[in-house]
Amino acid sequence: MDGVSFDVRAGEFFALLGPNGAGKTTTISILTTTLAPTAGVVKIAGYDARREAAQVRRQVGIIFQTPSLDLNLSGEENIRFHAILYGLYPFRPAYRLMPGEYRRQVLELAGVLGMAEDVFRPVKKLSGGMKRKLEIIRGLLHRPRVLFLDEPTAGLDAASRRNLWEYLRRVRAEYDVTILLTTHNLDEAEQADRICILDHGRVVALGTPAEVKSQLLEEHLILDAADRDQLRAELHHLGVDFQETGHFEVRLKGRSAQQLLRGLKTELTVMRTHSPTLEDAYLRILAGE
Numbered sequence: 211m212d213g214v215s216f217d218v219r220a221g222e223f224f225a226l227l228g229p230n231g232a233g234k235t236t237t238i239s240i241l242t243t244t245l246a247p248t249a250g251v252v253k254i255a256g257y258d259a260r261r262e263a264a265q266v267r268r269q270v271g272i273i274f275q276t277p278s279l280d281l282n283l284s285g286e287e288n289i290r291f292h293a294i295l296y297g298l299y300p301f302r303p304a305y306r307l308m309p310g311e312y313r314r315q316v317l318e319l320a321g322v323l324g325m326a327e328d329v330f331r332p333v334k335k336l337s338g339g340m341k342r343k344l345e346i347i348r349g350l351l352h353r354p355r356v357l358f359l360d361e362p363t364a365g366l367d368a369a370s371r372r373n374l375w376e377y378l379r380r381v382r383a384e385y386d387v388t389i390l391l392t393t394h395n396l397d398e399a400e401q402a403d404r405i406c407i408l409d410h411g412r413v414v415a416l417g418t419p420a421e422v423k424s425q426l427l428e429e430h431l432i433l434d435a436a437d438r439d440q441l442r443a444e445l446h447h448l449g450v451d452f453q454e455t456g457h458f459e460v461r462l463k464g465r466s467a468q469q470l471l472r473g474l475k476t477e478l479t480v481m482r483t484h485s486p487t488l489e490d491a492y493l494r495i496l497a498g499e
Contacts, residue, residue: 214412224388241259355386
């Protein structure tokens with residue numbers, strides 16, 4: 211790691227992006243106290259991650275990409291022992307003997323993720339997607355102040371992904387939970403309040419998705435015409451910046467689309483605006499452009 215520094219506000223949805231080997235796993239491991247920092251200061255929910263690791267762990271929920279379930283137990287038993295280890299409830303040898311609040315939480319979360327019945331099955335008999343859902347239920351049970359999500363929707367079907375994100379939005383609104391996400395799904399990251407892009411252990415971009423996109427890319431027009439020679443000549447005459455990639459990609463550079471189009475007399479066969487995506491900016495950053 212090379213001087214990585216960022217802050218995440220309470221209740222914020224923050225996404226950490228970067229290619230494999232960029233430093234995401236090391237960063238998350240330090241933030242969740244599974245790896246001690248060799249330098250610098252790390253604070254989570256007001257606690258020092260080095261000196262107050264136990265307090266930090268009580269404040270966070272962690273849903274790692276690699277499963278950490280006991281295959282010899284049922285899904286609910288995995289959840290129950292997690293709740294007991296966190297000191298949320300006293301030990302009870304059976305689900306039916308657990309307090310009503312615990313049973314309500316388990317059924318609510320299992321219902322959100324579409325596994326109300328499967329949560330009581332042995333883990334060894336669950337599919338990979340079901341195990342992923344079980345990890346998510348376990349990570350949310352104690353209503354953490356900070357929730358770390360490492361590729362949380364990997365292995366989930368489209369309906370489960372949608373249900374999970376709807377639930378997480380509700381949790382953020384009701385409990386002011388801070389979410390730190392690592393993902394390769396840039397559509398998910400685009401919903402974040404802010405993003406941080408790491409590459410080779412350094413922060414290479416930090417800001418809202420809109421800010422990161424605007425630093426590198428701008429909206430442009432896609433144009434074409436039956437008389438391409440005439441359109442090309444008009445664009446040169448207007449002094450606009452464009453390139454031909456099957457169509458004419460015209461950079462606006464501060465002009466409005468209407469201003470540009472008013473200066474064209476060629477009859478157009480194609481005219482549309484292209485708004486850059488976070489993926490466009492991400493790939494540009496990693497290419498070093």
